Amino acid sequence: MTHNSQPILELKGVKTYFSTTKGVVKAVDDISFSIYHGEIVGLVGESGCGKSMTSLSIMGLVPQPAGKTVAGQILFHGEDLLKKSYEQMRQIRGNKISMILQDPMVSLNQILSVEYQIGEVFRFHDKPILKSLREMCIQVLKKVKVPSPELRVRDYPFQFSGGMCQRTIIGMGVANGPDLLIADEPTTALDVTIQAQVLQLMKQVQQETDAAILMITHDLGTVAQLCSRVMVMYAGRIVEKAPVQTFYKNPSHPYAIGLIKSVPVLGRKSKRLYSIKGQPPNLLDPPLGCRFAPRCEQAMPICREAYPPEITLENEHQVSCWLFAEKGGV
Amino acid sequence: MTESAAVAVDRIAHKPKNDRPRRRIPYAGLGFITVFFLIVVFGQWIAPYDYEYWDMENITQPPVWMTDGSWQHILGTDPLGRDVLSRIIHGARFSLAIALSCLIVYGTIGIILGLTSGFLGGTVDMVIMRICDLWMGLPPIITAILIVSVMGPSSKAIIIYIGISGWPGYTRIVRGECMSVAQNDFIRLARVAGCSNFRIIASHIFPNIVNTLTILVTMDIGGLIILTATLSFLGLGTQPPSPDWGLMMNEGRQYITYAWWLVVFPGVAILFAVLGFNLVGDWLRDILDPKQKLR
Numbered sequence A: 001m002t003h004n005s006q007p008i009l010e011l012k013g014v015k016t017y018f019s020t021t022k023g024v025v026k027a028v029d030d031i032s033f034s035i036y037h038g039e040i041v042g043l044v045g046e047s048g049c050g051k052s053m054t055s056l057s058i059m060g061l062v063p064q065p066a067g068k069t070v071a072g073q074i075l076f077h078g079e080d081l082l083k084k085s086y087e088q089m090r091q092i093r094g095n096k097i098s099m100i101l102q103d104p105m106v107s108l109n110q111i112l113s114v115e116y117q118i119g120e121v122f123r124f125h126d127k128p129i130l131k132s133l134r135e136m137c138i139q140v141l142k143k144v145k146v147p148s149p150e151l152r153v154r155d156y157p158f159q160f161s162g163g164m165c166q167r168t169i170i171g172m173g174v175a176n177g178p179d180l181l182i183a184d185e186p187t188t189a190l191d192v193t194i195q196a197q198v199l200q201l202m203k204q205v206q207q208e209t210d211a212a213i214l215m216i217t218h219d220l221g222t223v224a225q226l227c228s229r230v231m232v233m234y235a236g237r238i239v240e241k242a243p244v245q246t247f248y249k250n251p252s253h254p255y256a257i258g259l260i261k262s263v264p265v266l267g268r269k270s271k272r273l274y275s276i277k278g279q280p281p282n283l284l285d286p287p288l289g290c291r292f293a294p295r296c297e298q299a300m301p302i303c304r305e306a307y308p309p310e311i312t313l314e315n316e317h318q319v320s321c322w323l324f325a326e327k328g329g330v
Numbered sequence B: 001m002t003e004s005a006a007v008a009v010d011r012i013a014h015k016p017k018n019d020r021p022r023r024r025i026p027y028a029g030l031g032f033i034t035v036f037f038l039i040v041v042f043g044q045w046i047a048p049y050d051y052e053y054w055d056m057e058n059i060t061q062p063p064v065w066m067t068d069g070s071w072q073h074i075l076g077t078d079p080l081g082r083d084v085l086s087r088i089i090h091g092a093r094f095s096l097a098i099a100l101s102c103l104i105v106y107g108t109i110g111i112i113l114g115l116t117s118g119f120l121g122g123t124v125d126m127v128i129m130r131i132c133d134l135w136m137g138l139p140p141i142i143t144a145i146l147i148v149s150v151m152g153p154s155s156k157a158i159i160i161y162i163g164i165s166g167w168p169g170y171t172r173i174v175r176g177e178c179m180s181v182a183q184n185d186f187i188r189l190a191r192v193a194g195c196s197n198f199r200i201i202a203s204h205i206f207p208n209i210v211n212t213l214t215i216l217v218t219m220d221i222g223g224l225i226i227l228t229a230t231l232s233f234l235g236l237g238t239q240p241p242s243p244d245w246g247l248m249m250n251e252g253r254q255y256i257t258y259a260w261w262l263v264v265f266p267g268v269a270i271l272f273a274v275l276g277f278n279l280v281g282d283w284l285r286d287i288l289d290p291k292q293k294l295r
Helices: A051-059 A086-092 A114-123 A133-143 A162-174 A192-209 A220-226 A244-249 A254-261 A322-326 B003-013 B027-046 B084-120 B122-136 B140-151 B155-165 B167-182 B185-192 B197-233 B245-253 B261-288
Strands: A009-020 A023-035 A040-044 A067-076 A097-100 A180-184 A212-217 A229-234 A237-243 A310-314 A317-320
Touching: A009 A051, A023 A051, A023 A067, A023 A237, A040 A051, A040 A220, A051 A067, A051 A097, A051 A180, A051 A212, A097 A162, A097 B185, A114 A133, A114 A162, A114 B185, A133 A162, A162 A192, A162 B185, A192 A220, A212 A220, A220 A244, A229 A244, A229 A254, A237 A244, A237 A254, A310 A322, B027 B084, B027 B261, B084 B122, B084 B155, B084 B167, B084 B197, B084 B245, B084 B261, B122 B167, B140 B155, B155 B167, B155 B197, B167 B197, B185 B197, B197 B245, B197 B261, B245 B261
Parallel strands: A040 A212, A040 A229, A097 A180, A180 A212
Antiparallel strands: A009 A023, A009 A067, A229 A237, A237 A317, A310 A317
């Protein structure tokens, strides 16, 4: 699979740092990737590895003033978002780039009606209001299959179930036909049964609107079900990028291998579930070389000295690991 | 119907009671406040006399139940022959008007600064908070005297003094609430929807802190009635012949040995008004504050 067209979103060496009293936390450190039109890309990694900060960096919503995107370029349709003014970003957010957050129950303001909150998406983007605003809100709810939207549109979020809230948020996210939708763990807070529904809805909505989706998750099952490409993040850096098929068949980075091994497989009675030894590094003071080296079973001396370059193994399969540099990659 | 279904129905019909004993409605407090507001609104029709009416034939008359008392002046008169009951009734309006004016002035300042501080954070927050600290360190009575000596004693002076000195408390509380509300994901999502800072504060954060403000305001009115009465008592505020309760106590002070009713009745009025607001404020805090419900 090759992409001839220009990517919708391209990150080049993005670094988002937080200055705290204890020092600088390198939450996102030198990240580069591209997302093309109409594809769903998964970004996986464990808690605190910088997945959410990557998404907030793209949106320009890094918590101020502690956090700041200090270097790199975030190119959206070829234009650098980091150079946009506040007002320009406000026009892009919710319009061209949209976002879905983790916990649906706190993603909606409990004391404002659903109608009011969906309406905000339209009101601030100079969208032509064809029918009444209420009519547009009902359309949004209809699209994401909230039952009897004509009645529910006047309800408050606490009268909705978790799944309904999340569907409403998805509806809000795609209401203006964005080019890119960032979904930050959209199913983590939901029941397993609802998870499947929501994922299906996302896939369907994606096909209808043709938006690209950046799917942030720590659930490899979700990735397998939904995404066409995967990126694995560890301690603020991307360690492996691959098409989904390749990734599951042939994971290359030792961390990615560990991740896949630690997923329980139905029917196999193993003695004990595999787990990667050790703890993720402190981002205040990450290891000098490869950040996974202290936990890596195949670590070599060079791993502790220098960060490995990104090595292309085959088409679209890139890995940052010294193991492959030796085998003559580079 | 199977047995288990019957049990289930039974359980729904008899919902488990809230473990926490619900606080009882403070009927006494509500009663005091109701009477207070009725007097404020209808005072000029209830009061038997105008507050400036001098009944020169019945000066310093004791209340009705004492010897020499008469039904003409139920709570007696002062040395100028003014009816104490009428003055207390008219005074309710004065007290509430002054207390509310102060509240509006410093409430507005406090809420605006608190929201700004809590929402923007960083340097702005630090500067506002340090000003708060500084402001709280000003010695209250001395500041009051300073302002009064510049402006001359009047109700306006009190309102200005309390208005510019009372806001730090509000700012701190509103800031804290604002910060905790701003942590929520819906604020982030509102930004994604393209809301401006002002709109997020006005339509997403402010409605979420109204509960807290309601409690604050109710609890504060009682305190303000006492504070304004104190300032008037000290001669810093409302000037004669206004029927301010604090001023009435001040005027009656010199006759206390033989005309105790001049001091006691305005005092009782202050007591019950403040008690009413405090009881209702406590109750509101218990039923509105979500943090208390968790216990």
